[in-house]
Amino acid sequence: MATSNKPLVWAVFAAGGTLAAFVLPAIIFSLTLGVVLGWIPPEALAYERAIAGMQSPLAKLAAFAVIVPILWHAAHRLRITAHDLGVYADGLVMLICYGIAALGTIATLVALLGL
């Protein structure tokens, strides 16, 4: 049997899944729910503050390191889920899932470099 190339994408899946488990609930909370509940002052998300916070190279690096693996984690898991739900056209599913993740990766780079 041929050697599988799954480790390539599985490594990103595992890394992204771990990252998401540690940071995503807090990110969603602080950027959406916390504001609605009044835990986070709305000024915290204001433009001046956001751009100042995101312009430091460290913040850019962190944003990239969080966003990209989690995106690929979701893409890979959805590919498997499509098969679980009876969609057996794996080639097409792969193209869509990984394609969106690749575009998202490029968009993240563009955004971060443009800040």
Add this chain to the structure above:
Amino acid sequence: MIRGPYVRPVGRYSWWLSQPRYIRYMLREVSAAFIGAYILMLIVGLLRLSQGPAAYESYLTAVLSSAGVAFGLITFVFAVYHSLTWFRVTPKAMPLRMRGKAVPPAIIVGAHWLGWAVASLLILLWVAV
């Protein structure tokens, strides 16, 4: 003896509805749809941020609209479910042995919960203060 093995059909689209544990599994997997969409939303946010104050303000309005908040709430629930299921199985994937003895899974899970709490606190503080 006559052999004529009978193969029972498997529901290609519906198998996961047949047992509660399969439904729980499917909920865990579907979390990826919401998590993926939320990440794409964050990427859009970064793009809008790089396009200036007006673009960013309209993005923020959309995120904090009732639809945006509803989406955030659902994704939050799925994200927490993802964290819980992910940490629960971590000791299976990465068992630890110390001085020839297996570290109890509960300790490994507990350590991850602690790390989760610390990371969450840091993120909240970074955004809020």
Add this chain to the structure above:
Amino acid sequence: MRETIHQLEVLRYDPETDTAPHFQTYAVTCQEDWVVLDAINYVKENLDRTLSYRWSCHMAVCGSCGMVVNGEPVLSCHAFVRDYPEKIRVEPLANFPIERDLVVAIDDFVEKLTSVKPYIISAEERPVESGENLQSPEQLAVFKQYADCINCLLCYSACPQYALNDSFIGPAALALAHRYNLDSRDEGRSARADVVASNPGIWECSFVGACSEVCPKDVDPAAAIQQTKIASTVDYFMRFLMPWRKQ
């Protein structure tokens, strides 16, 4: 001792006369300490001698009496009737072809188990004169859990990926492969990787975890498969980073 009457619904299939399986119900007066296998034995001895099923030890060690009872794969010698409602529905293990009544054809599993080379492999032949192949209790403890498998196939019955993908090697066989990979006396990991680390091997698993939930021996095949995924991923990247390194 308390007695209860249970309606035992048993899936019957006779390849010589039936085109599809069907349920047949027997009213069985059960003793309080009976297991489902006792009730089935009662049927065989007193009500219907044509019923076919497998069992041997009646003590959860031989692994031959696996059945699906009220939807859950169990060892029928290990499932007390008093834990079930009045109606007990007994079916053969899922995901295997039915040979006859509660007997399933396990040829596919045996073939796959064989394919992962579930035995100790030494790089060089060890003549008898070289003595025992020693192992410390600590080295044994590393894999002991995965050596407890009794090949009952409850895990295959619970696994949706085995149900959906004919080629998937499946939980018990992969757990056994892991058991030998972890054995300090074994040197066959790369010989096994051909099958184990292939797509139909560990990579068909999506970590549903049902196998570990139903396993009567706490083997935890799902854990074995995830650990193998990590080890295979390390192997994969090592091949690129250090191509000169022999596996």
